[in-house]
Amino acid sequence: MFVQIKGDCSKEQIGKIQSEARQAGFEQTLVSCGKEIIVINCIGAVDYERKLALQEFFRGLPFVIDVVIATTQFRLTARQAHPEDFAVRLNGVSIGSAEPLVVIAGPCAVESEQQLISCAEAVKAAGARLLRGGAYKPRKSIFAFQGLGEEGLRLLQQAKRQVGLATVTEVISPELVELVAQYADVLQIGTANMGNYPLLEAVGRTNKPVILKRGMAATINEWLLAAEYIVASGNPRVILCARGVRGIDNGYTRFNADLDAIPVVKKLTHHPVIFDPSHPSGKRELVPDIALGAVAVGADGLLIEVHPDPDSALCDGAQSLYPQQFAELMIKVRAVAIAIGRTI
Numbered sequence: 001m002f003v004q005i006k007g008d009c010s011k012e013q014i015g016k017i018q019s020e021a022r023q024a025g026f027e028q029t030l031v032s033c034g035k036e037i038i039v040i041n042c043i044g045a046v047d048y049e050r051k052l053a054l055q056e057f058f059r060g061l062p063f064v065i066d067v068v069i070a071t072t073q074f075r076l077t078a079r080q081a082h083p084e085d086f087a088v089r090l091n092g093v094s095i096g097s098a099e100p101l102v103v104i105a106g107p108c109a110v111e112s113e114q115q116l117i118s119c120a121e122a123v124k125a126a127g128a129r130l131l132r133g134g135a136y137k138p139r140k141s142i143f144a145f146q147g148l149g150e151e152g153l154r155l156l157q158q159a160k161r162q163v164g165l166a167t168v169t170e171v172i173s174p175e176l177v178e179l180v181a182q183y184a185d186v187l188q189i190g191t192a193n194m195g196n197y198p199l200l201e202a203v204g205r206t207n208k209p210v211i212l213k214r215g216m217a218a219t220i221n222e223w224l225l226a227a228e229y230i231v232a233s234g235n236p237r238v239i240l241c242a243r244g245v246r247g248i249d250n251g252y253t254r255f256n257a258d259l260d261a262i263p264v265v266k267k268l269t270h271h272p273v274i275f276d277p278s279h280p281s282g283k284r285e286l287v288p289d290i291a292l293g294a295v296a297v298g299a300d301g302l303l304i305e306v307h308p309d310p311d312s313a314l315c316d317g318a319q320s321l322y323p324q325q326f327a328e329l330m331i332k333v334r335a336v337a338i339a340i341g342r343t344i
C-alpha cells in the first residue's frame with residue numbers, strides 16, 4: 001500500500017502513518033521523499049479488508065493526499081513507491097528522469113590496451129558519456145573467449161583515467177562483485193544472469209549503479225521483480241536495460257527488439273530504462289535504425305557496442321559498429337532526441 005502525503009509533512013505525521021500501518025500488520029514502512037509529495041510504502045501480507053479500512057482512515061487525515069492499494073506485485077520498483085522519476089547519478093552523469101539521454105558505448109569485450117583506449121577516445125569524441133567493455137564474458141561455448149578477467153578491469157580503469165569516461169562492466173558471479181566494484185563505476189548484470197538472485201543481492205550490497213538487463217525469455221514482471229532483489233538489498237540505483245527477447249527466429253536478427261518494453265516499463269516504474277540495440281540486431285547494419293527506434297519510444301539511454309576493428313573482434317564483432325558509424329549514429333540520435341523534446 002502506498003500512502004502519499006504532503007511534501008512538507010512533519011516527522012510526527014510520517015511516524016503516525018508508520019505506526020498505524022505497523023499496527024495493522026505491515027512489516028515494513030519505507031519513506032521516500034519527493035519535492036511535493038512523500039510516499040510511505042507499506043509492505044507486508046495484510047488482508048484486503050484491513051487494507052481498505054486503513055485506506056479509509058488515512059484518507060481522512062488532512063495531510064494525506066491519497067492512498068493507493070498496490071495492484072501489481074511490485075513493491076519497491078513500482079512508480080507509486082517513488083514520488084518522482086528516479087535519476088541515477090554518477091561522475092557528473094545523470095541517467096533517467098527528464099535528463100539528457102546518456103549513451104554508453106565501447107567494445108563487447110576488453111581485448112587489449114590499444115583496442116580499449118582507441119575505442120574510448122573515439123566514442124567519447126562522438127558524444128558517449130560512459131565506456132562499456134566486458135572483462136568477464138558469459139559465453140555460450142566454453143571454448144569461446146571468456147574475457148581478460150582482472151587484467152580487463154585494470155585496462156578499464158586505465159581508460160577511465162586516460163580518456164575520462166566512467167566505466168560499465170559485467171559481473172557474472174557473486175564472488176566477483178567485490179573485485180569488479182573496486183575497478184568499475186557501473187556494474188552490469190547480463191541477460192543470462194537476470195534471475196541469478198544471489199548475484200542480484202550481492203550487487204545490491206554495493207553502492208554502485210547497476211544496469212540490469214532483461215532476461216532473454218523473461219516477462220516484464222519477472223524483470224522488475226528481479227530488480228527488487230537489488231533494491232531490497234540496499235541499492236536503489238538500478239537502471240533497467242532492454243536488449244531483445246527470444247521470439248520468432250526469423251533468421252535475420254539475433255533477438256526480437258523489445259522496444260515495447262520501454263514505454264511499458266517507464267509507466268510501471270520510476271527507474272531509468274535504457275536500450276541495447278546491438279544484441280537484438282546481431283548485425284551492425286541494423287543497429288542504427290533500432291537504436292533510433294528506442295530513442296523515439298522514450299529510452300533514457302543507449303548501450304551500444306563499438307569496436308575499432310570489428311572484423312578482428314574476439315566477441316560480437318558482427319554487431320559492433322565502426323567508430324565512424326557510431327559518430328554518424330550519434331548525430332541522428334541527437335535529432336530524434338530533440339524531436340521528442342529531449343536532449344543529449
Ligand code: PEP
Nearest residue numbers: 108190191192213243279
Ligand atoms: C554484453 O553486453 O556484451 C552482453 C553480454 O549482453 P547480454 O547480457 O544482453 O547478452
Ligand code: MN
Nearest residue numbers: 108305315316
Ligand atoms: Mn556483446
